[in-house]
Amino acid sequence: MNIFMVLLRKEIKELLTRQLLFSIAAMILVFYVIGKSVGSHSRASGASNSIVVMDLDRSELSARLLAAMGGGKTPLKPSAFTDIESAMSAPEHSGESSFLVIPAGLARSVEEGRPSRLEFYSRFRKRASGLGAAMAASRIRKVSSLAAAEASSYALERKAPGLPPSFLRDPAPAVEFVVVDGRTEQVPLAQVVGFMQSQSYFFPIAVFFIVILSAQMIMTAIATEKENKTLETLLSSPLDRRMLVVSKLTAAAIIAAGLSGAYLLGMRSFMSGITAAAEGATAAAAGPALAKLGLVITTQGYLLIGLSVLVCILCSLSLAFILGMLAEDVKSIQAMLVPLMMPLMLSYLMPIFIDLSTAGWGIKGLLYAIPFTHAFLAPRAVMTGDIASVVWGIIYQAAVFAVFVTLAARLFSGDALLTLRLRLPGTRRKAAAQ
C-alpha cells in the first residue's frame, strides 16, 4: 500500500472519533429542531394570536372594515364587550394580545368629513421572549392598513361618486424596476435585497462553522501528537516530513468536507424553518424576476463557490497547522485559535455591514488580504455574475495556502517543532525542552 495512504488512513482514524460524530449529529439535530420549532411556533402563534374586535358602530362601514380585515390571514374574534378595560380583563380573552375598538359613530363621522379613529390595543408581556411581539406588531400594521384603505374607499364613494376609489386613492401608482447589468425587470428592490440577503447570510454561517471546526480538529491532532510524543517517533522515522504535513492536511480536509455537507444539511433545515416564518414568501414571489435578472446561482456557479470554500478551508487548515505546532499543549488550543478567529470574524462580519465596493482602500485592503473573505463573498459575486473576482479570489487563496504549507513544512523539518512555543495571554508556561 502507498505510504501516503497508510498515513492518511491513520490520520482519518484518529480524527474521526465517536465523540466527533456524536457532536456533529447533535449539532445537525439542534439546527433542525430550532428551524422546525421556529416555523411551527410562528405558524401556531399566528393562528392563535387573532385580533379581538369590539364593533361599537355596527354600521355598513364597520361591516366593510371587518370584511376587509378578515380577508387577510388574521382571524378576527368579535366581542360583545363595550369597553376595552372589561374586554382585556375578561377570562375568555386572557390569552389574546391584540384588540380593536371600532368606535360608535364612525360611519357618520366619515360621511360628514369629520376625523375619527380606529383604536388598536396591544397587551405587551414584559417577560415574553421570541418573535411573538414583533409578529403582533406586524399583524396590526397590516390590518390597520387594510382598514384605512377600506375606510378611504367608503369616504370616496360618497364624496366622489362615479370614480373608482382605487384610482382616486392612487391615480399614478409607482412601479419599481431593478436593473442588473443592463437587464431590467419589474420587481421591488426590497424583494431583490431580501432574496440576496437570505442567500448570503445562510452560506457564510455554514462556512464559518466548518472553518472553525476543521481548524480546531487539526490543531488538536498536532498538539495531541506533540503531547503524546507520537510525533517524535514519526520524526525519527525515515518518512519524508512533507508527507506527514500533507497527509495530516488531507485527512483534516476530507473530514471537513464531510462535515460541511452535514452542516449545510442542518443549516438548510434551520434556515428553511426561519425563512418560511419570515420572508420566504416574499423571496419566492420575486423568483422569476430574479432569474430573468440573472441573480440565481447555476450549477457551474455552485461549483465555483465550492472551490472557493475548499481553498478557504485549506488556508485555515494550513494556518491552524502552524498554530497547532506552536501550541504548548492540547489545553492551549482554545487560546491558539485566537489568531485564526480574529481575521475570520472580520472577514465574516464586516462585509455584512460595509459595502466593499464603495469602502475605503484601507478597509478593502485589509479584508481582501484575509483569504477567508473571498469565500464569504463568493456566493454574492457568483449571483451578480462577477465571476472574475471569484476566480481571482480562488487564485489568491491558493497562493496563501501554498505559502502556509511551505512554512508548515519548514517548521516541521526543523527544531522549531519541538522547541518553539507561541505563548498567548493565559497559556501555561512550560520549559521548551528538558
Added chain:
Amino acid sequence: MDALNIRGLVKKYGDFEAVAGLDFSVREGEIFALVGPNGVGKSTTLKMISTILTPTAGSISVFGLDTVAAAHAVRSVISYLPEEAGAYKNLTGREYLDFMAMVFLRDKSRAAEAVAYGAGLSGLGARLDDKIKTYSKGMARKLLLARAVMIKPRLAILDEPTSGLDIVNGYEIRKTIKDLAAGGMTFLISSHNMAEIEFLSGRIGVINKGRLLACDTPAALKSQFGTEDLEEVFVRLTQ
C-alpha cells in the same frame, strides 16, 4: 566500527546550554546507559542522536553516518522510544504496529514480518486487537517497546524504557532488551533506575549539566569510588 560516536556535542536553547560538550562512543551490540539527574540534557542528547533536534556544535555519527548531513540514512538504522511516549489511542495495538511497520519499512511483506515479530514480543496476545485507549500503562509500554524493536534497528534509543512500570512489566521489558542485545542489537538507554542500569548495561555514561562526568562499566565505576553501590557512585559524581 562504533555504533555511535559523539564528539564535542553542544545544544543551546537561546542562552541556555542544555548540552555543553559531550564526547562518548557506543560499540556495536553494546547496551550503553546514559544516566544523570533530571534536566541535565539526557533527553536532548537522545533527540539529537535520533535526528529530531540538530546540534548547535559538535558531531554525531551513527554507524559512520552523520546525523545532520545524512539524517535520512540515519533514520533507517535507528529506532527511538521517547520517554513517556503514547500511542494513537483510537487504533488497536495491531493497527498501531501495522502502521509503524509500514512507516519504518515501507514494504508490505517486511512490515507483516515485523508485525508478527512485534506482536510476539509485546506479549499482549488477543488484547492486541483492542483499542490502545483500553490498555494499562504497562501494556502500552510493552507495545511501544515492541514497536521500537520489531523493525530490528541497528541502534535502539530508549528514553526511560521502564519508567513508572510495576516490577513484573519492568522485568519483562528489561529481559527483552537483554535478549535482543545478545542477538546483536545495540542499545542506548537513559534511565534513573540504577538497579536496572546495573542489570542491563555494559557501560554507563554519567552526565551532569550537559557534561560527561564518567564513562565506564558499572564494576569499574564502583571500584573507582570504593563502593558496592552504584547509586552512591551516582550521588558522589553529581553532587
